[in-house]
Amino acid sequence: MDPPLPSSGTNPPGTELRSTCLAAATPRTWVLDPAGELHYWWLNVMVLPVLYNWVVIICRSCFPSVQQELLAMWLALDYLSDLLYLLDIAVRFHTGFLEQGILVQDRAQTSRRYLRSWHLLWDAAAVLPTDLLYLPLGPHVPAVRANRLLRTPRLFEAFDRQEMRTAHPYAFRIAKLMLYVFVAIHWNACAYFALSGALGYGTDTWVYPNLSQPVFARPLRQYLHSFYFSTLTLTTVGNTPDPSRQEEFLFMVADCLLAVMGFATIMGSMSSVISNMSTAEAAFYPDAERVRGYLRLHRVAGGLERRVARWHQHLHLHKKLTNEQLVLQHLPERLRAEVAVSVHLATLRKVQLFQTCEQGLLEELVLKLRPQVYSPGEYVCRKGDIGREMYFIREGQLAVVGDDGRTQYAVLGEGLYFGEISIINIKGNKSGNRRTANIKSIGYSDLFCLSKEDLREVLAEFPAAKAALEAKGREILLRMDKLDEHAEAAQLERQQAAEQRTTALEQALDALHTKFARLLAELESSALKLALRIERLEWQTRGWAGGEGPEAGQ
16 A cells, blocks of 8 residues: 655655556556547548538438338448447447646547537437337438437537638538528428428419329429429418418418528628628738728829839739738747748748858748838839848749849749848958949849848847857858958957957956955955044043042953
């Protein structure tokens, strides 16, 4: 028997080792991660039997000919769906759960949690063998399987997971809404046909025509006629026969109320989807209407206004993003870094200047990249401008042109870069961190921009990388014959002289501190001695005042 734990909360020696050994000895069981891929695809499989029961059971119950003609197929599909229901119960027993943020993979704990949840009651009720009622009632009463509809929460769970994972959530929401509308119209059509059978087929113009006519006796015609009538009713289109009996009036009134509620729900859902789409689009792309209003307010020239409009059009048509940081701002910093690395790290690695840098530096730099889109004929930089950023060509072509703007010296394509030297202060750089060429966009160009301030901020945490980048930059300038080695040496000498002067000043300051400390110690010692002398004199004065002078004590 293990000794009790002390009240202080600390484990006795050997407890952690014993717990580790017990955990290692416990056999591992197969447990699904509720956020994993296997569980996700299993939920997608469970959509099929749930939808099958929701659509087929009511149809077979209200259309007897459908049940009779395809009885063997229905029975096979019924028991296949029951098998999937039973397998789903087994999956629930093997589905882990999160406790304090940690996935619990212990088979006993997952089973105990499922047995104590309300899901077990619904799942068990959904697979009760109500098919045994076929024995007294006959095989043509599929309504005995109505308890299979209790698995609907599993359908909603699957839809929620799909909506979170799909790349087109708004299209999925619209498709899901249309599915709900179809099921509602389907159930209403089945109810209409069942009511027509109860009132008598062909007894008036409102009910379904008499089945004695061959054209109306076919199951497909029965269903399509009922579905058409239900669609006209629930969409409030009208053009339906007038009811003549009390049951018919009640059915139409109920349908009208459902139609009003359904129409309001559909319109509200559609407006919500459209509003969310507009909000998401505004988060991805700049507001073109606001920019156009600003241009018209200040009466900007029509040619410039058309260029701005074409730029916005290009962003929308080709899905170009200009504010990625704003889109990803709600993600945790590390997760945002991983997303940026997966998207842009390959582009950054193409830069010769950064090919030998460590992974941590590149990950920090990736977070600083800012996408920019340039229109045809627009200058990215001009000769003589101060270089404050470098560019990576993600897509498009740029031309190195002369001062006239027409003569092309070179064409830069996808994967190339320029301006990398201007963002590092290389000593002896002849160009003085100024642009040495005019670069103009030939078509629409998609670039990444890295500013000098962002690079300096990152390099402050990586001094070794900073020195390596400066050395790499000097090599590039030497090959380009733009590095003044004498100026660099002179600057290094001035820097060394300044460092020597700084060292001398620091040493002199240290000596002054030492002297000041010594003087302060001497002052404190003198003050202490003076205080002792004063105190001794005070005691002597008090002794004289108590006697008759210095001789009283003899």
